[in-house]
Amino acid sequence: MKLDAKVPGGPLAEKWDKHRFELKLVNPANKKKYEIIVVGTGLAGGSASASLAELGYNVKTFCIQDSPRRAHSIAAQGGINAAKNYTNDGDSVWRLFYDTVKGGDFRSREANVYRLAQLSVNIIDQCVAQGVPFARDYGGLLANRSFGGAQVSRTFYARGQTGQQLLLGAYSAMMRQVANGKVKMFPRREMLDLVMVDGRARGIVVRNLITGEIECHAAHAVVLATGGYGNAFFLSTNAMGSNVTAAWRAHKKGALFANPSFTQIHPTCIPVHGDYQSKLTLMSESLRNDGRVWVPKNKGDKRSPENIPESERYYYLEERYPSFGNLVPRDVASRNAKNVCDMGMGVGDTGLAVYLDFADAIKRDGRESIHKKYGNLFQMYERIVGQNPYDTPIMIYPAIHYAMGGLWVDYNLMSTIPGLFVLGEANFSDHGANRLGASALMQGLNDGYFVIPYTVGGYLAGMPLGEVKDSHPAFKDAVQEVTAQVTKLLSIKGKRTVDNFHRELGRILWEYCGMSRNEAGLLKAKQMIPELRQQFWENVTVTGSPGEFNQTLERAGRVADFLEFGELMLIDALNRKESCGCHYNEAYKTEDHEAKRDDENHCYVAAWEFQGVGKEPVLHKEPLEFENVHLATRSYK
Amino acid sequence: MSKTINLTLKVWRQPGSEAKGAFETYGAKDISTDMSFLEMLDVVNERLSVEGKDPIAFDHDCREGICGMCGSVVNGVPHGPQKATTLCQLHMRHFADGDTLVIEPWRSRAFKVIKDLAVDRSAFDQLIQTGGYISANTGAVPEANAILISQETAELAMDAAACIGCGACVAACPNASAMLFVGAKVSQLALLPQGRPEAAKRVQAMVRKMDELGFGACSNEAECEAVCPKEISITNIARLNRELIKAAFGSPF
Ligand SMILES: Cc1cc2nc3c(=O)[nH]c(=O)nc-3n(C[C@H](O)[C@H](O)[C@H](O)COP(=O)(O)OP(=O)(O)OC[C@H]3O[C@@H](n4cnc5c(N)ncnc54)[C@H](O)[C@@H]3O)c2cc1C
Ligand code: FES
Numbered sequence: 032m033k034l035d036a037k038v039p040g041g042p043l044a045e046k047w048d049k050h051r052f053e054l055k056l057v058n059p060a061n062k063k064k065y066e067i068i069v070v071g072t073g074l075a076g077g078s079a080s081a082s083l084a085e086l087g088y089n090v091k092t093f094c095i096q097d098s099p100r101r102a103h104s105i106a107a108q109g110g111i112n113a114a115k116n117y118t119n120d121g122d123s124v125w126r127l128f129y130d131t132v133k134g135g136d137f138r139s140r141e142a143n144v145y146r147l148a149q150l151s152v153n154i155i156d157q158c159v160a161q162g163v164p165f166a167r168d169y170g171g172l173l174a175n176r177s178f179g180g181a182q183v184s185r186t187f188y189a190r191g192q193t194g195q196q197l198l199l200g201a202y203s204a205m206m207r208q209v210a211n212g213k214v215k216m217f218p219r220r221e222m223l224d225l226v227m228v229d230g231r232a233r234g235i236v237v238r239n240l241i242t243g244e245i246e247c248h249a250a251h252a253v254v255l256a257t258g259g260y261g262n263a264f265f266l267s268t269n270a271m272g273s274n275v276t277a278a279w280r281a282h283k284k285g286a287l288f289a290n291p292s293f294t295q296i297h298p299t300c301i302p303v304h305g306d307y308q309s310k311l312t313l314m315s316e317s318l319r320n321d322g323r324v325w326v327p328k329n330k331g332d333k334r335s336p337e338n339i340p341e342s343e344r345y346y347y348l349e350e351r352y353p354s355f356g357n358l359v360p361r362d363v364a365s366r367n368a369k370n371v372c373d374m375g376m377g378v379g380d381t382g383l384a385v386y387l388d389f390a391d392a393i394k395r396d397g398r399e400s401i402h403k404k405y406g407n408l409f410q411m412y413e414r415i416v417g418q419n420p421y422d423t424p425i426m427i428y429p430a431i432h433y434a435m436g437g438l439w440v441d442y443n444l445m446s447t448i449p450g451l452f453v454l455g456e457a458n459f460s461d462h463g464a465n466r467l468g469a470s471a472l473m474q475g476l477n478d479g480y481f482v483i484p485y486t487v488g489g490y491l492a493g494m495p496l497g498e499v500k501d502s503h504p505a506f507k508d509a510v511q512e513v514t515a516q517v518t519k520l521l522s523i524k525g526k527r528t529v530d531n532f533h534r535e536l537g538r539i540l541w542e543y544c545g546m547s548r549n550e551a552g553l554l555k556a557k558q559m560i561p562e563l564r565q566q567f568w569e570n571v572t573v574t575g576s577p578g579e580f581n582q583t584l585e586r587a588g589r590v591a592d593f594l595e596f597g598e599l600m601l602i603d604a605l606n607r608k609e610s611c612g613c614h615y616n617e618a619y620k621t622e623d624h625e626a627k628r629d630d631e632n633h634c635y636v637a638a639w640e641f642q643g644v645g646k647e648p649v650l651h652k653e654p655l656e657f658e659n660v661h662l663a664t665r666s667y668k
Numbered sequence: 669m670s671k672t673i674n675l676t677l678k679v680w681r682q683p684g685s686e687a688k689g690a691f692e693t694y695g696a697k698d699i700s701t702d703m704s705f706l707e708m709l710d711v712v713n714e715r716l717s718v719e720g721k722d723p724i725a726f727d728h729d730c731r732e733g734i735c736g737m738c739g740s741v742v743n744g745v746p747h748g749p750q751k752a753t754t755l756c757q758l759h760m761r762h763f764a765d766g767d768t769l770v771i772e773p774w775r776s777r778a779f780k781v782i783k784d785l786a787v788d789r790s791a792f793d794q795l796i797q798t799g800g801y802i803s804a805n806t807g808a809v810p811e812a813n814a815i816l817i818s819q820e821t822a823e824l825a826m827d828a829a830a831c832i833g834c835g836a837c838v839a840a841c842p843n844a845s846a847m848l849f850v851g852a853k854v855s856q857l858a859l860l861p862q863g864r865p866e867a868a869k870r871v872q873a874m875v876r877k878m879d880e881l882g883f884g885a886c887s888n889e890a891e892c893e894a895v896c897p898k899e900i901s902i903t904n905i906a907r908l909n910r911e912l913i914k915a916a917f918g919s920p921f
Contacts, residue, residue, distance in 0.1 A: 082806040097727060097786075098793050100833055101735040117813065153807075160809035162802045162860050164826040171816035189826060195734055196829060203801035210797040218790065241782055270729040305670070305700055309707050310731050411733065414750075414757050415704075480806045528717045530710070574722050579684065580783040582725055583717065 034287070034638060034653045037441040038142040043659050044124075047146045050442070054489030062087035065491055066250040068235055070222045070277055072099030074194070074472055075455025076256030077201035078479025083254075084205070084213035086484055091248055092205070093220045093237060095272050095585075100202045103258050103270040104475065107194020108315035108408070109178060110186035111158075111472040113151040118175050122183040124148045131470060132660050134180045134360050135435070135463020136612035136628065138290070138636070141659055142442060144461045150481045151473050155187055157480055161200035165189050178468040179316050180360035180667075186469045191315055191407045197472055201479070220246070221585065222277040223516075224509040225253065225284045225451065232281075232451035233499045236509040238517075240585060243578040245510050245517075247501035252450045252487055255281060256479065259434035259456035261294060263593045263600065264545075265537025267431035268300060268313040274589040275596045278438050278457050286446040287638035287651060289439035289459030291596070292604035295466055295613050296546050297432035298364035301415055302384040311430040312415055314387070315408055316468045319357045319364070321392035321401065322425065324348050326385050330375035336386055336424050347371055355667040362465045362613045362626070363667060365429035369546050370624070372428075379426050386424035393421065429546060433471060435462045435613065436603070439638040439653070443486035444478060447638075450496075452487060454478035459636065464612025517577045520587045525570030529587045532567045536560065536590070540597055548604050549617045557601045561645055564594040595644055602639070606650060609633040621664075630662050670702040673765040677712065679724055680772040685780050685788070691770070701761040705748060706731060706738060708760055725784040733757040733897060736832030739839070740785045741772040746836035746895045754834065754897040774835050776844035777882040789835050791881045792849060798877040799870035800853040802862050821859055828856040830898045837892035837900075843884030848892040850874050851904035858911050868915035871908060 039050040057065070065088050069080045072094040080092045094102060114127040127148035132139060155173070159165065165187050166174040175184040189196040208214040219240040226234040226247070234249040260275035261267035282288045299319065301312045325344045332339060347367055349356045359367075368385050371377065378384050393401050398421060402409070409420040416426070437460055438446050438453040446453050455475040462470060499505075543556035567590070575581040610619040610626035611633070619627045628634075636653040675696040682689030694716075699708050706728050713723035728738040733754040740755055742748035748758045763769070771785065779787040817825075829852070837848040854871050857863030863870075879885075886905060893902045 078806075085805045096729055096735070096737060097789060098736075098833065100793070100796075101729055101737050103730070103735075105735045106730045106732050115812070155812045156809045157804070157806060159812040159815060160802065160804040160862055162825070162829075162857050162862050164822050164829050164856065164860070167817055167819045167822040169819055171818050171822075172813050189829075192734065192830060195832070196826075199829065203796060204804070204806075206793065206797045207801040207803065209793075216793070218793075270735065271731060272729050304702055307700060307703055307707050307711055309704075309710055312732055410752075411757070414733075414753060414759065417759070417761060484806065524720075526718070528714055530714060572717055572720065574717055574720060580725055580786065583723060 032447065032640065032651055034439070034651050035441065036140060036653060037443060038140070039442065043141065043145050046142050047149060051485055054485055055492035057488045057492045059087060063089060065089065066091065067252050067254060067487060068093070068248060068250040069254045069256060070235065071102065071256035071258060071455070071457070072202065072205070073102035073104035073256060073258055073455060074198055074201055074475030075479045076254070077102065077198060077205050078476050079254055079256060079454055079483045080214050081201060081204035081208055082480050082484045083487065084208035084211065090208070090214045091217065091250065092214055093217045093222060095219065095221050095240065097218055099205065099216060099218060100199060102198060103273050104198045104472070105195045106270060107472055108191045108313065109317040110176065110188035110193045110469040111154070111197060112178070112185050112469040113155045113187060113473065114148055114185060115152055115155060117173060118184045120183045122185050126183065127151060127185065129660055130181050131461065131467060132463070133665055134467040135465050136626065136665055137463065137630070137634070137657065137662050138611055138655065139461050139463035140655060141657060147461050147474060147477050150477045153481060154473060154476045158197055158200050161204060163189060163196045163200045176317060177320055177358065179319060179358050179364065180467040188317070191405070194472060197476065201476070222257070223280060223513045223588065225281045226505050226509050227284055227448065228499050228503060228505050231449045231496070234501060234506065236506065236513050238513070241580050243581065245513055247506040247510065249499050249501040249503070251491060251496050252452065254452045254454060254483060254487070255438065255457050256454040257457045259437070260596065261431045261434055263536070263597050264431040264540050265533045266303065266308065266311050268297060268311050271310060274592070276589050276592045279592040279596050281438060281446065281448065281451060283641050284448065286448045286451060287439040287640055288436070288599060289636050289638045290436035290603065291600045291639070292544060292607065293435035293464050293613055294431055295361060295433035295435060296365040296429045298361055298368055298429050299387060299427045300430035301412065302379055302381065302426055302428035312411070313430070313432065314412060314425060314427060316361070318387060318405060318408060321404070322357065322387040322389050323391060324357050324385055324387055326371045326376040326378060328376070336388070345371070345376065352667045359667045360465055360467060365546055366615060368429055384426040384428045387427050388424035389420060433466055435460055435464060435466055439636065443489065444482055445486065445490065450490065452483060454483060464614055516588065517584065520571070520573045520584060520591070521577060523569065523571050523573065525572050527570050528572060529583060529590050532563065532571060533590045533593065535563055536593060536597055539563070540600065544600055544604050547615050547617055550605065553601050553605045557598065557605070560594065560598045560601065567591065567594055599639060599648060602648065603637055606637060607633055670700050672698045672700050673760065673763060675699060675763065676768040678768065678770045679784070681724070681784055682781050683783060685782055689781065699760055701759070703760045704731065704756055705758040705760065706756045725786045727786045728756055731756040734832060736834035739774060739834045739836055741774065741839060743770050746774065746839040747897050752897055752899050774839035776838045778844065778846070779835060779838065792833050792835065794881060795846065795850060795874055795877055796853065799866070799873040802857060803866060815861055817860060825856045825859040828852040828859070828900065828904050831900050832898055834897065836895045836897060838883065840891040840895040841884065842889055842891065843887060845886045846878050846883040847886035847905050847908070848896065848900055848902065850878055851908040852900050854911055855904040855907045858907065867911060871911040872915050875912060
């Protein structure tokens with residue numbers, strides 16, 4: 032298989048325009064003859080469903096929550112980037128493009144990233160028109176703030192609830208199309224298989240999560256917008272239901288999985304405090320705009336933070352990275368937090384935390400002003416931890432947050448399976464080896480509002496597709512497979528709970544494939560995961576029956592997939608014998624302990640082809656060519 | 669500082685929407701006060717699973733108080749005793765050793781129980797479908813800063829838009845009215861200039877739909893505001909009523 036990214040020729044800035052012109056169009060009268068399945072209702076799936084329906088396609092949309100409005104995108108706090116340059120501080124499409132490529136440590140595809148930066152400005156226009164109440168200045172113009180990894184202010188926000196507001200915008204647009212009869216919404220459905228006919232994606236099999244019924248849905252094209260796989264680690268900032276199942280099952284049907292070991296660890300999360308913990312809570316990165324990160328200079332200093340004088344505090348980000356200071360990108364901030372804690376300077380009960388202190392900001396701007404910016408975040412912290420951030424510094428520690436890896440897609444966002452498109456966090460994305468803050472929302476909406484409406488059309492107009500009904504034998508086979516797995520899970524009746532297995536998998540991945548990796552650890556984990564997987568299939572307990580609302584069964588299916596997927600993460604990490612962005616292999620570092628890339632040998636996207644559970648997958652490489660930016664060592668000093 | 673407490677739970681168990689339900693009693697032992705309410709339920713469920721018993725079904729997803737998926741009535745109060753807090757954000761430090769907690773699903777004609785504590789809130793989606801949007805097709809929009817909105821208006825719109833659609837307002841209302849939910853959406857869009865052209869149609873359609881779906885009328889009990897985890901104000905209901913009057917007089921602006 033040769034990977035063809037289908038990047039159009041011509042100068043970078045003209046590629047997308049030229050490509051849009053070259054893509055074939057579906058005659059308006061013919062659009063209503065096409066059915067398109069969209070799986071997922073986050074920013075990517077919601078915006079795609081609305082936009083495709085507005086064009087006249089018949090859209091069937093699926094999600095696992097009880098309402099499409101609850102997709103994980105709802106939880107995004109900080110903001111969304113766009114190269115509007117409203118602050119006149121030197122931003123441009125080119126700078127956003129450059130910052131994103133550099134932030135991703137030169138492991139993303141130039142043409143896609145440029146398009147993302149180009150279209151970013153349209154996203155804000157669209158959202159404002161939908162009634163998204165972005166923050167505004169006194170004059171009534173839109174306000175901006177800065178975010179990690181950038182020196183310009185280009186982030187738009189709606190208090191600390193930007194994701195919620197953007198998602199509700201996309202959701203409303205989609206609901207309008209539901210009323211219009213162009214979108215059929217199927218909530219509480221979980222996609223369990225992709226159905227292929229003649230080598231093309233032609234439908235999906237889902238489980239109705241209320242009745243347990245296995246349903247078949249046929250279409251001319253399938254769009255996956257099922258989010259990221261951070262929950263492989265059990266503890267993450269993702270919603271509890273976030274999973275790899277849809278993507279993984281498509282992978283098993285032939286879609287290549289790209290860069291699975293690229294997982295982002297977010298520096299500002301509330302630290303772990305107990306074994307019962309079910310998730311980790313993110314404190315928006317925007318807090319780093321005003322908060323100062325520090326630890327006591329003296330190891331094991333147990334004094335309360337107010338009693339530690341300035342001279343005995345180590346503002347390690349400001350000292351180590353004078354030009355970006357507290358605003359270094361996430362991977363750098365996370366590794367430095369781990370580093371100072373490993374050196375024994377960590378704070379809190381576990382020693383696995385650092386301070387994020389607002390005392391200076393409150394002194395400078397006043398309590399009211401800080402309250403206005405971060406009030407809801409401070410309130411959330413107080414609820415969880417029981418301490419008041421106005422009086423005492425917040426404690427933070429890095430946590431798994433985002434998946435840069437995902438299903439491989441070409442410039443049209445089509446996977447290696449014809450007719451299967453992948454959007455949002457579920458694809459391997461435009462963020463290379465590290466995503467900059469406020470860029471995931473931008474990418475999700477970009478993919479859904481502005482890319483997929485064109486590229487799906489180009490695909491459908493490009494070739495005649497025969498009729499496929501859900502009575503086609505390919506559906507029967509898929510239903511049989513899915514049903515067999517459900518039956519198997521319920522029949523094991525073992526002694527260990529699903530969560531218990533999930534926790535153990537998470538611990539293995541965090542320990543050996545987390546913030547810092549080495550060959551010995553990865554190899555060890557590669558032994559442990561197949562063993563754990565085997566135990567799972569022998570000893571898991573799943574209560575209840577298949578034909579009912581059965582949340583344990585839902586989770587069991589997802590954990591079964593994580594147990595297969597986790598191994599691929601390790602294989603990918605082992606293969607990449609360099610450090611880049613989030614992938615920090617201790618053997619490859621600069622003198623200052625920064626990630627050291629090997630552009631000579633590893634300037635590629637690693638896309639893996641499934642060969643069977645427990646079998647070594649086949650690696651395909653998409654070489655990355657940088658014609659417009661100079662491959663440089665990332666420096667935030 | 670973290671400590672542990674022992675609780676007695678009386679939980680509503682109902683195998684399916686048509687089945688009869690009843691309270692069951694469970695002991696919740698050694699619960700760390702640092703746990704969230706849902707983590708406490710996780711612990712109880714883990715124990716039930718190990719015993720081969722059916723765990724308690726409850727909806728949840730973000731566990732950050734924003735998706736609106738969680739929610740049960742705890743000791744008679746939707747989302748439990750802490751003000752402005754969803755069940756997932758409620759922590760066990762607010763309970764005392766030896767407490768008995770009665771845990772029930774949202775109850776209302778428009779929300780059917782699916783299983784145990786999980787209910788069907790699709791009526792909310794139907795309400796949004798009838799007008800909770802601005803008709804702006806992708807691409808057909810002006811430059812963002814072409815629309816000026818005063819900071820005050822933007823903030824008011826945001827106050828209303830903060831609704832998470834959890835349904836606690838309906839569960840708390842003696843009439844099971846959805847006025848706060850609808851009022852919040854109508855307000856958000858009526859406050860913004862982008863939403864004005866459809867304001868009259870929107871408010872009329874949404875209010876009509878609310879009746880159709882079996883939600884009750886509002887009799888100013890204000891119970892909704894008291895339990896709303898996002899502190900959505902009942903001034904939004906007043907604004908909805910003003911919009912209704914304006915709509916009746918046929919003035920679109
Ligand atoms: C706490 C937090 C804060 C964040 N803050 C920011 C921020 O400030 N700025 C920013 O840019 N990014 C932020 N991010 C990242 C960003 O929110 C996500 O990357 C983005 O929202 C993902 O959107 P999505 O549409 O790809 O997927 P999601 O929103 O995850 O949606 C996935 C959808 O797929 C459905 N689904 C999943 N599996 C299945 C299945 N098997 N069958 C059927 N349906 C399925 C789900 O029901 C859901 O509807 C944040 C992330 C977190 C966790
Ligand atoms: S689980 Fe999302 S609001 Fe409680």
